[in-house]
Amino acid sequence: MKAYIRPMLARDPDEGHRAATPLELLFDLASVVAIAAASVGLHHAIADAHALDGVIRFVMAFFAIWWAWMNYTWFASAYDNEDALFRVLSMVMIGGSIVIAAGIDPLFKSLDLTTVILGYVITRVPLIFLWLRAAMADATRRQTCLRYAVGIAVAQIFWISLLFMPDVSMTLFLGVFLLGVLIELAVPALAERSVNTSWHRHHIIERYGLLTIIVLGEVLLAAYIALQSVFGETTDMSLIRVAVYAVTVMAAMWWLYFSDEDHLDDTNLGRALSWGYGHFLVFGSAAAVGAGFAVMVDVVTDHARIDMQTAVQSVAIPLALYMFSLWLIRDRVILRGLASFIPLIFAGLVLVTVFVPVGFGWLTVLSIACVVIRNALARAQGLADLGDAS
Template identity: 30%
Template sequence: MPENIGMRLPRWFAERSAPAAPEEELRVSTVELFLDLVFVFTVTQLTALLARDFSPADALRAVLAFVLIWWIYGGYCWVTNHVPPVRTTRRVLLFTGMGGFLVIALALPKAFGDGPDGVWFAVGYLVVVLVHTFLYLQASSRALRLLPGNLGATALVFAAAYVDEPWRTGLWVLAVAVLIVSPYFIKQEGFPLHPGHIVERHGLLVIIVLGESIVAIGIGAGDLPLTADLVAAAVLGLALAATFWWMYFSDEAERAEHALLRIADPVRRTRLVLAGYFYAHIPMLLGVVGVAAGLKKLVAHPFDPLYPGPAIALGAGVSLFLVGELLFGRALALGGSPLRSAAAVLALASAGLGLVSGMAQLAVLVLIAGGVAALQRSHAARL
């Protein structure tokens, strides 16, 4: 099969397709942002799944579902990096993929139950996998390397809908394992990436996902009367989200782009993107989900003791974000505060304080995350 091919589409749908040249500057398009907004609905649903009863089983399910969804979302980031959605064909395909993501999100809260939602989750996943492959094939046949792993994981999710626990969760674990290890069995030549687009696309997604923690505050407040306690909790929740923004965007995004641009070898650059923008972002985004779920429960009665689930979600959420930041900095050789690991441990330990007062735990977490952000900013200023 030739390396670059044009798909044989019906005449009414066919367009000449070509990948973006590696030296061409590529920025994020509005249709990609539209896709991101649909994708973030899955994050909202994950928060709802976790906040349902904060059980370890639901936490595991949220992680498994997120990794599956994050894998294919990352695939869409890469394909629009290689094949920009500047033509009608590509945009229609992206809208079709959005439909698949919407089905995934709608099915997610009950995807591990006994009803048909697990099947619908798999149907949505199959749609986004096929659209992703179809888009990539407009530029290169190398995309076929990805298809066996993607279809294999989809088949496992389909099968999981027809078995009982613990086999159901076991098949989901296997599906995630297939996707996580598949990059090590795929030759990574032929996937040139535009660093500016990758950095901008993920940065915009992080901004949107951080907004989920603010939405969670509003949902938690609901129709409650506006009191000084509620306002204080909401402002502290915003402050915590702001520390996440500060850690991620205070010079680090720009330095990450420069670090990728300095890599001349496209295969090595691809591996760094995979390490920094796929693997390292998993704990970061899961951390935001945990914080959002905890804030949702805290804001209504901020000075009351939290139940163990929300307290652990808050502490683990900040801890995971810090771990993700640490992994991201190491993957791209950006450096950072050596105290970040200790701060992650302290954040997790703050759950004990939450059992006494949710507001006290939230205040301590703001101080921990804010301290790391300040140290990181000071370190970046000396570079």
């Protein structure tokens, strides 16, 4: 029988068969709720012709969701001992994610961050105690753990102070918010500059892959909305095309992400940070693609204040960002020659559709072509390397 409280010792980074735990999957489920709420907010903002405001609010909400998830994920990879206290504190953080989700609607409607900040702090404060527990048990990395605890505490004091900030201009408000983001991003880089935590590379890759699947689910949700409309209030066959295109683009996005090559090929701190931080673009853009397809449904059913070309742009821009982000965090590092540039090239081609009035079917064609060409060139490179080695 497991003890209720155990020392929070560092886990073995080379542990075999390390996989996501049921508790981590439950944390992901809470993140699903918040991500879905942020995507809905972006969807309605674009459909109501408030795209810029919607994108700003979406980025703010998504940062809170992603950073809470990311910090929990990396801590659990290094120190999850599955004792009762770890589980209880994890449940508190899961509750915080739900509070964040509840605050997203006020954020989109009136830029009211109160509930989002409250939920965010709830997800972060328990992590301070977890890092202090790790500091007591892991003498080798005690300094690293204490830096995390202090850094997270300082960041939460900053966010709470925002609740008492007087009314200021939008520009100043965004500047202050960006300062808070920079403080948060600096904590891991400063904490691990001397001794790294013992996170598990394959475990981290799996955890990021699981969240990628979650955000791709937003595209499937848009396809569901389209088909629901077909069999509901309208029989416009354009909705069937939207659903087919959404599922096809989602499949291409999945195939691009889950390539044969390892995403994170090195445990070097700089590489780990750029890969981990760069996933903000991967996750955010994937969720935004789903919102864009939902906007297309609104345009077809006359529930939007924008035209179809604008709806196409609402898919094309995040889709291009998704391709660019995969080039940034993976292909430019692990591939060579032309193969390493394929996602970047196709990101540019997708962006062309923003300026040239084309049907949204072209986004599907470009997505499929990117997968086929990228993977063919990557496979050819792999075979060439194998031949050289022999």
